Amino acid sequence: MLGVPVDAIDFPILLKSVTEAAEWRWPTLISTPNVNFLVKSQCNAEFRESILASDLCLVDGMPLIWIAKSLRIPIRERVAGSDLFGRLKARGDTGRRLRVFLFGGNDDHVVKVGEKLNATNSGLECVGALNPGFGTIEEMSAPQIIDAINASGADLLAVFLGAEKAQAWLMHNHSSLRPPIRAQFGATINFEAGTIKRAPPLLRSTGFEWLWRIKEEPYLWRRYLSDGMALLRLLATSVLPTIVQLRRVRRDAPFSVLVDERPSLITVKLAGAAIEANAGDAVEQLRAILGREKDLRIDLAETRMIDARFFGVFLMLRKSMVRRGRSLQFVGVSPKVRRLFRLNRFEYLLPADI
Incomplete structure (x- = not known):
């Protein structure tokens, strides 16, 4: 869809895929394309390649669901990274707990969230938490950091960095990392730590979560304005002309x-x-x-x-x-x-x- 792959997948199939990847130790890179991902992929080839190389691409964002429907792409359910983390946390009757390593975030959020996970009978067991601070991809890929992640025995490496930095870091260390499941969860760490409230379900389902995010984090307005304008250009120059093309083709065309x-x-x-x-x-x-x-x-x-x-x-x-x-x-x-x-x-x- 508009230059990036998306998987027509629902939560039951996704959770089964994650469980199997953890059991069999299959390296599985999960990306969560949303409007910001889509916009960045148009001008950043390296970022786009990280999405193309992913094993699962989950549609995270109602505008992408609407675009998918208009282009006859059979995606009906938003599969957000925050929801995936929540579902993995909630799973309790599917065998052993998944071991998770929390990487990134602000301050000591990953440590606090790790302690909360281990203090409850959730589906996730925190086996390591590390905030590398601000630095380059190379600095955040120091041998002692990669060794700490690998020694943890984690099934899931949850990365809480900005989209471009997280994807670049995951690709840079792809062959060195041992946790089979790797994914960028962005602001999820703030929701889990309780420092930022997530939008109510109604706003999420109607596509207005961005308004709530601006209320909670006012500095985001510039990003949402820029992404919104870029999305409007994509709708005008790509989506609408493609819809016209599709309507001219019979479904039984030879x-x-x-x-x-x-x-x-x-x-x-x-x-x-x-x-x-x-x-x-x-x-x-x-x-x-x-x-x-x-x-x-x-x-x-x-x-x-x-x-x-x-x-x-x-x-x-x-x-x-x-x-x-x-x-x-x-x-x-x-x-x-x-x-x-x-x-x-x-x-x-x-x-x-x-």
């Missing part, structure tokens, strides 16, 4: 996938409407192709339409190919198809010279 396999290269030709209604067979074929350890070329010369579902497919292909050290290339890109990439904010997937 579509075909042709695969040409060579010794070191597989070319997949997509012809017709690459839309959600036609995604099933294409996804199955592409999934089978990924296991062949060859470079991949997507030929779009005969593609007439691409919707959010297929841009999601492209992102999954890109992530898989990057992890395998293989290349993904788009060819046969007409001006019309390039415009679809541009409207959906995925033009960065295309080579600059086409």
Whole structure:
């Protein structure tokens, strides 16, 4: 959605995924795209890459839910980072408590929250708390800091830094960290410490939580004003034109996938409407192709339409190919198809010279 991946996931599936990742020690990076994430991803390629590399991207923000509905993206539930932390805390009948390391925050908030967690019979057991203070990513990645986190035996590393710094720190230390689940929870630490009150459920569900946040933290008005103006530009230049494009395409529009396999290269030709209604067979074929350890070329010369579902497919292909050290290339890109990439904010997937 608008250049970033989002997962159509609800809380039961999310909690099951987190539990399994903790049990099997699967490295799992969780990002929580909201309006601020979306805006920053448009101008900060490194920040965007941290979202693209994530294993789960939770839609945190009602404006993104509304945009998703307008673009036919099947996301119906807001999955906020603060709510995830609360649900993990509330889980009590699903086996052992998750061990959590609290990192970041202000003052001694992480220490106080850790003590509160351990003083109650919650689903989280604090096994470490550290506020590294203000510093560079490198300073906050000192060996003694990483060693302390790893020695804790934590299942979940909860990071309470600003979005850009948290994502950069997590990516910088990705290969060094041992806690399997890593996520940026931002202001959650302030809610848990009780220094800032969270908005009532009604304001959260109607998209006006930002008004409450400004009341609680007046300095945030500049960020919300800047993000709001950027979001309006995205609505005008990307969302509305894309809605018009989608309305012109029949859900039963023809579509075909042709695969040409060579010794070191597989070319997949997509012809017709690459839309959600036609995604099933294409996804199955592409999934089978990924296991062949060859470079991949997507030929779009005969593609007439691409919707959010297929841009999601492209992102999954890109992530898989990057992890395998293989290349993904788009060819046969007409001006019309390039415009679809541009409207959906995925033009960065295309080579600059086409």
